[in-house]
Amino acid sequence: MIRRSRYTSFAAALLIGVSMQCTAAEWGFQPLPFKAPEPADNPSTAAKVMLGKQLFFDTRLSIDNTISCNFCHDVTGGGNGTDSRSTSVGVDGQIGGRSAPTVWNAAFLSSQFWDGRAPSLEEQAKGPILNPIEMGISHEASAVDRIASIPGYQTQFAAIFGGEEPVTYNNIAKAIAAYERTLITPNSLFDQYLRGDKTAMNEKALAGMNEFENLGCIRCHNGPAFAGPITTKGEVFYQYFPANRSIYDELLGLQEDDGVRTGAGDKTPGRWRVPTLRNIALTGPYFHNGSVKTLKKAVRVMAKVQLNRDLTDEQEDNLVAFLETLTGDFTVQRRPKLPDDVL
Amino acid sequence: MIRRSRYTSFAAALLIGVSMQCTAAEWGFQPLPFKAPEPADNPSTAAKVMLGKQLFFDTRLSIDNTISCNFCHDVTGGGNGTDSRSTSVGVDGQIGGRSAPTVWNAAFLSSQFWDGRAPSLEEQAKGPILNPIEMGISHEASAVDRIASIPGYQTQFAAIFGGEEPVTYNNIAKAIAAYERTLITPNSLFDQYLRGDKTAMNEKALAGMNEFENLGCIRCHNGPAFAGPITTKGEVFYQYFPANRSIYDELLGLQEDDGVRTGAGDKTPGRWRVPTLRNIALTGPYFHNGSVKTLKKAVRVMAKVQLNRDLTDEQEDNLVAFLETLTGDFTVQRRPKLPDDVL
Numbered sequence: 123m124i125r126r127s128r129y130t131s132f133a134a135a136l137l138i139g140v141s142m143q144c145t146a147a148e149w150g151f152q153p154l155p156f157k158a159p160e161p162a163d164n165p166s167t168a169a170k171v172m173l174g175k176q177l178f179f180d181t182r183l184s185i186d187n188t189i190s191c192n193f194c195h196d197v198t199g200g201g202n203g204t205d206s207r208s209t210s211v212g213v214d215g216q217i218g219g220r221s222a223p224t225v226w227n228a229a230f231l232s233s234q235f236w237d238g239r240a241p242s243l244e245e246q247a248k249g250p251i252l253n254p255i256e257m258g259i260s261h262e263a264s265a266v267d268r269i270a271s272i273p274g275y276q277t278q279f280a281a282i283f284g285g286e287e288p289v290t291y292n293n294i295a296k297a298i299a300a301y302e303r304t305l306i307t308p309n310s311l312f313d314q315y316l317r318g319d320k321t322a323m324n325e326k327a328l329a330g331m332n333e334f335e336n337l338g339c340i341r342c343h344n345g346p347a348f349a350g351p352i353t354t355k356g357e358v359f360y361q362y363f364p365a366n367r368s369i370y371d372e373l374l375g376l377q378e379d380d381g382v383r384t385g386a387g388d389k390t391p392g393r394w395r396v397p398t399l400r401n402i403a404l405t406g407p408y409f410h411n412g413s414v415k416t417l418k419k420a421v422r423v424m425a426k427v428q429l430n431r432d433l434t435d436e437q438e439d440n441l442v443a444f445l446e447t448l449t450g451d452f453t454v455q456r457r458p459k460l461p462d463d464v465l
Numbered sequence: 466m467i468r469r470s471r472y473t474s475f476a477a478a479l480l481i482g483v484s485m486q487c488t489a490a491e492w493g494f495q496p497l498p499f500k501a502p503e504p505a506d507n508p509s510t511a512a513k514v515m516l517g518k519q520l521f522f523d524t525r526l527s528i529d530n531t532i533s534c535n536f537c538h539d540v541t542g543g544g545n546g547t548d549s550r551s552t553s554v555g556v557d558g559q560i561g562g563r564s565a566p567t568v569w570n571a572a573f574l575s576s577q578f579w580d581g582r583a584p585s586l587e588e589q590a591k592g593p594i595l596n597p598i599e600m601g602i603s604h605e606a607s608a609v610d611r612i613a614s615i616p617g618y619q620t621q622f623a624a625i626f627g628g629e630e631p632v633t634y635n636n637i638a639k640a641i642a643a644y645e646r647t648l649i650t651p652n653s654l655f656d657q658y659l660r661g662d663k664t665a666m667n668e669k670a671l672a673g674m675n676e677f678e679n680l681g682c683i684r685c686h687n688g689p690a691f692a693g694p695i696t697t698k699g700e701v702f703y704q705y706f707p708a709n710r711s712i713y714d715e716l717l718g719l720q721e722d723d724g725v726r727t728g729a730g731d732k733t734p735g736r737w738r739v740p741t742l743r744n745i746a747l748t749g750p751y752f753h754n755g756s757v758k759t760l761k762k763a764v765r766v767m768a769k770v771q772l773n774r775d776l777t778d779e780q781e782d783n784l785v786a787f788l789e790t791l792t793g794d795f796t797v798q799r800r801p802k803l804p805d806d807v808l
Binding site: 167168169199200281282314315319321322359425451452453454457 | 510511512513542544623624654657658662664665743794795797799
């Protein structure tokens, strides 16, 4: 039996700073579509996806040829699309400040990065290449030169994008984004359940789903990716985190990173894009700083810091059982053959 | 440019012993469907698939608890659905006489086993459990007792199949078959090409596709799985192999195993079910005895022994490039938690 959620004042408080009104349909349970949406200016083709996959795996997009997109968003061998580290490692062994979010289903997010600063997969792809502690290329033209100097890439860019200078930074990003739109995990047990197969979820998982709704987790974690409603491009579904002060602030260092500042002074917490819960059982460690290793503890901390609730052991177990049903079908990614430096 | 195939007398000769007439549509190129067909008496549900997956991975279906279905048809870690051995290993280290065919897309075959002796996935699943050199259980009742004694299985069989004795050998096979129907690999580059994305295949692969049709490979390797037309249940699309005498008979031991005997005496070769070419680039070693390691050599041998043709190096390379486009999307299979022996 699933009851409607009860809303208390904290739910309203959490919504400060969110610019859109949500309707019931937007924040209810939704299955993950079998196909990701494509922007009108970057339609997918098999050739573009194959090119993007090569670029995603190519370490030549980093200053010392050591780091590829896949290095931090490992999709091989049933990979979870992250590096499973607390925070990621870039060129020269530099350690970043935030945990790599999974690339799986990023195509269903309305904004990219923990702080939502990129409105599309295309814009996201342009970031890490130029970030000095990630891939460390000095400027866009340098990345373009590297790719354009490889004959096997030249041919592909020319066939796919045409024009006099087919290799551009925008086109590199477009190809990578087209590949990333294939990295989706439909058909989870939860999705099968929503689509009508009532055998897909057991009693424990159903009890967890009920808790998820009644406690109010769903107020932020909704939509097809459990990352908030699909917004207009550029609008970010932000939430304060941690919304309540607790022992976890110090234990887990939750206030050491502000996300996007509100401008309201030091007494307000940072704002963050709501992260997806799809495949959450596989994508630990958890939170922007990777400070929590297990899903059960992540559930406990979230209930405390966002909802100011202390859960029973059974509630936690049920919520974990529910979240485990959000693991979808991963498509095996085989490392592609990359074009040689010279013919 | 794709021309219609030219048929010569050998093609007619190959068809001796095949009981159905094929129409052009049946043996033309066809994409792999996104969903496998289900028999009316064994509809799939999420719960049945989950049960079948557990049974597929459970070594308790072998006499000494060492061999599961997955042992010879490994689907984990991007596995190709075979054991990648020439011929398979069963209980007590016994070595079988034939190479394990891939379980991926077996749902699209009209008959199972190299000699086509099982008309369905359900009937196939019943074979290896009782085969003394495979899983070595002595009789059906013994397999049923083993599974029925495990409380976690009892509960699932009761919920799924009902009745007073829900654990039966038929129901074990039904659950395994339901799981196997999820092991399909749609969306290969070839399929994307057939569905209209002309960027999915390059010139080399297209030249290979042309050769495949013109040489007559398609005469037997047709239908959605390239394993012959979908036949009425129980009808097997047999072909003689090797159809022509050659040095390969001795080099590869091709005549040491007869497949299904024709009853026409020692001068005719054995008959075999036409195997699938889906994912053939990944499923070596090749042939019923696993005597050929590389796809290029398999192409050369097939052209010689079935079509009496000596291919050029370029023809072989093009055919390999074409066959590589038949690799589809594999869904990552994570080893399921199995029910404990006792509560």
